[in-house]
Amino acid sequence: MSQIVDFKNVSTVGLESSPVAEALAGLRANEARYFMNKYQHEFSVIPASESQENLDYVNRVLKERDIAFAAKPLETSRFQVENIQFTYVFYEDGLGINVMYTVDDPKKRAVGFKLSEGMEVPKELEEKKFKFARQKSKLAGTIRGSFFVIKGQY
Numbered sequence: 001m002s003q004i005v006d007f008k009n010v011s012t013v014g015l016e017s018s019p020v021a022e023a024l025a026g027l028r029a030n031e032a033r034y035f036m037n038k039y040q041h042e043f044s045v046i047p048a049s050e051s052q053e054n055l056d057y058v059n060r061v062l063k064e065r066d067i068a069f070a071a072k073p074l075e076t077s078r079f080q081v082e083n084i085q086f087t088y089v090f091y092e093d094g095l096g097i098n099v100m101y102t103v104d105d106p107k108k109r110a111v112g113f114k115l116s117e118g119m120e121v122p123k124e125l126e127e128k129k130f131k132f133a134r135q136k137s138k139l140a141g142t143i144r145g146s147f148f149v150i151k152g153q154y
Helices: 021-039 052-065
Strands: 044-048 075-079 084-091 096-103 109-115 133-137 141-149
Touching: 021 075, 021 084, 021 096, 021 133, 044 109, 052 075, 052 084, 052 096, 052 109
Parallel strands: none
Antiparallel strands: 044 075, 075 084, 084 096, 096 109, 109 141, 133 141
16 A cells, blocks of 8 residues: 655654664655655655565666665655656665666666665675765755666666
């Protein structure tokens, strides 16, 4: 069942099992605010247990860099705004992944990683030597993020 993410009243619903549930909820709300402000799009999520297709898609893209996360996926989201398809996965350890895939421009396709405040860099990313930039958010505290450009067709 789909749930619209409220960025005014941040809720941990669906993320309760995470040790950083408050920060992860803030990260999810931060994404919802971004899509509402930029595209007037309501960001909604569904439980990972009901969205195997989304998980399979993200895992297929991550294989490009030989990345497979051990953390349990809690929620996903998949939608298109303008000419960009977005797929999100929020993991129990506090990691948020988004696949940004432009339909008509292969040069603007990437996978983004965002770490909730209070979580360590996952070993799967540490081993790949990703550099993380910091971003301040009223909803999520300090978010650390990194990305890689997608080379394949998905």
